[in-house]
Amino acid sequence: MSPQRERILKAAAALFAREGYHGAGMARLEQEVGLKRGALYHHIGNKESLLYEISRTQLEHMVGISTRIAAEAPDEAACLRLMARALLRNIADHRVEWTVHYRDFNALTGERLRHVLELRDRYAEIWQRVYASGAARGLFQPAEPRVAVLGILGMFNYSYLWIEGDGRLDTDRIADLYCDIFLRGVLLAPHPPPPPDEE
Amino acid sequence: MSPQRERILKAAAALFAREGYHGAGMARLEQEVGLKRGALYHHIGNKESLLYEISRTQLEHMVGISTRIAAEAPDEAACLRLMARALLRNIADHRVEWTVHYRDFNALTGERLRHVLELRDRYAEIWQRVYASGAARGLFQPAEPRVAVLGILGMFNYSYLWIEGDGRLDTDRIADLYCDIFLRGVLLAPHPPPPPDEE
DNA sequence: GTTGTACCGTACCGATCGGTCGGTACACCA
DNA sequence: TGGTGTACCGACCGATCGGTACGGTACAAC
Numbered sequence: 087m088s089p090q091r092e093r094i095l096k097a098a099a100a101l102f103a104r105e106g107y108h109g110a111g112m113a114r115l116e117q118e119v120g121l122k123r124g125a126l127y128h129h130i131g132n133k134e135s136l137l138y139e140i141s142r143t144q145l146e147h148m149v150g151i152s153t154r155i156a157a158e159a160p161d162e163a164a165c166l167r168l169m170a171r172a173l174l175r176n177i178a179d180h181r182v183e184w185t186v187h188y189r190d191f192n193a194l195t196g197e198r199l200r201h202v203l204e205l206r207d208r209y210a211e212i213w214q215r216v217y218a219s220g221a222a223r224g225l226f227q228p229a230e231p232r233v234a235v236l237g238i239l240g241m242f243n244y245s246y247l248w249i250e251g252d253g254r255l256d257t258d259r260i261a262d263l264y265c266d267i268f269l270r271g272v273l274l275a276p277h278p279p280p281p282p283d284e285e
Numbered sequence: 286m287s288p289q290r291e292r293i294l295k296a297a298a299a300l301f302a303r304e305g306y307h308g309a310g311m312a313r314l315e316q317e318v319g320l321k322r323g324a325l326y327h328h329i330g331n332k333e334s335l336l337y338e339i340s341r342t343q344l345e346h347m348v349g350i351s352t353r354i355a356a357e358a359p360d361e362a363a364c365l366r367l368m369a370r371a372l373l374r375n376i377a378d379h380r381v382e383w384t385v386h387y388r389d390f391n392a393l394t395g396e397r398l399r400h401v402l403e404l405r406d407r408y409a410e411i412w413q414r415v416y417a418s419g420a421a422r423g424l425f426q427p428a429e430p431r432v433a434v435l436g437i438l439g440m441f442n443y444s445y446l447w448i449e450g451d452g453r454l455d456t457d458r459i460a461d462l463y464c465d466i467f468l469r470g471v472l473l474a475p476h477p478p479p480p481p482d483e484e
Numbered sequence: 485g486t487t488g489t490a491c492c493g494t495a496c497c498g499a500t501c502g503g504t505c506g507g508t509a510c511a512c513c514a
Numbered sequence: 515t516g517g518t519g520t521a522c523c524g525a526c527c528g529a530t531c532g533g534t535a536c537g538g539t540a541c542a543a544c
Contacts, residue, residue, distance in 0.1 A: 244439025
């Protein structure tokens, strides 16, 4: 990936987050990046590819991290906690990209839309598999794993509207707080000890 | 409110939910409503007022309902449960309006934006007051009432992306499930009996 | 020294954007 | 019968939309 293209993607994410995908014109992107029409389109192809790349990058990143966590975590509760920390950390670090994704992903069309939706489903499925596995082992309440997972994902995903992207300490604390609430609410056995901090 | 204006608002909400506020042109709204330019603007004033009215109506409705519930509920846990049911019911019944609101409220400008944000804050504050009151009485964990409330609101608000607007039975069951998880996770005393179904 | 290629600016395209305006048809009331 | 208000149409506005064509420049390879 060329450094210019990377610069353009960053500027586009910030611009789309501020004004919306359809609300932001290419003219404004020109002056934000410091390139004129011809140069811009030499690098990006078209406008929709910017939106696609913004969503794809973040989603693929989260799918990759969560797959790794799910493969290594000692048990399901710890796994959920680690995945939650990773998610909230990523949302806080890439708040503009997530803002763009959640607001405008359905402005995508055709193959690009299909791929982004598939990535999003894959990510939710990782969570659901972990939850279902825990429920099968008698750890979690067996009722409605899909709805339960959508609930905790909602807690985190909604945070892009209010979270402050400053310190990772704070994001980890919030992630742990939500995990504590969710796990206490969902565990059949008494409260487990929190896992040691990582990374 | 004239019946024509109401018709236009409904069509606009559906159209904006499909294509986004900036993505949907007035030409499409014309043919969806069955009126031409002149007639349309005779009723609506301008495009932004449509967006404003869509958000304002739902938010004022929720503020009103929750204020009433908070005044009448026997205790804080029951209050949260009733407010949660009312919220999820409203989201399911007005899914298109909430989709428009969450995606495009910040396309509003000036006074209209200020008012909508104020309504949204007022609504969150109702929840936070209930939670803080419960925490002060030793019912809930006292840590971070604002973050805790934003969490449960996230569970519900995120649902506009996946909930099916068919039966109210299902929405009440989902609301209760989330409340059970949240309350179990947050209550200091053991699990309380669920309140009787209402309305 | 010439050719290829990556990069960039300028000029321009047709389409569509949100919005305005003059005018008409009709109902209601005096 | 004349006057007033409401609902509506259709033509039109300047601005902006995303995108393209094309020429020029800088530089590396041969």
